[in-house]
Amino acid sequence: MESAAIHNSNTRRLPKPNNVVIVPTSLDTEFFKKWCIFLRPFISLTNREVDVIASFLRQRWELSQAISDPTILDTMVMSESTREKVIAECNITQQHFYVVMSNLRKNKVIVNNTINPRLIPNIRKDDNGCFQLLILFKDNGKK
Secondary structure: OHHHHHOOOOOOOOOOOOOOOOOOOOOOOOHHHHHHHHHHOEEEOOHHHHHHHHHHHHHHHHOOOOOHHHHHHHHHHHOOOHHHHHHHHHOOOOHHHHHHHHHHHHOOOOOEEEOOHHHOOOOOHHHHOOOOOOOOOOOOOOO
């Protein structure tokens, strides 16, 4: 009901997309790495930072299959055991991991010891293995 109220306000219906780009991938670290690379124009990330945050995002997605409470999920994602998995998966030293984490905090990728919610892809179970993202380039009237 709430979405109908929002839709019926002074907003217009969004047109159907006129361009579709399909990015073949599998829902594992490869997808999350591509997602982080896509985010590069919005947040500055080095290759190593992409590897680390992609690993965290994959771990978060896997944990979300069993944990529905967002607070518990965020706690588990940043737990010591998950951090150890990320370090091993990214093949980096613990010291280098802490430097990368510091940079991720500076870039607001990690906020209050959780992944910035704006950077987490909304992967829904009922989308048949597809993640869809609609990007609107809206004319702001400037010339």
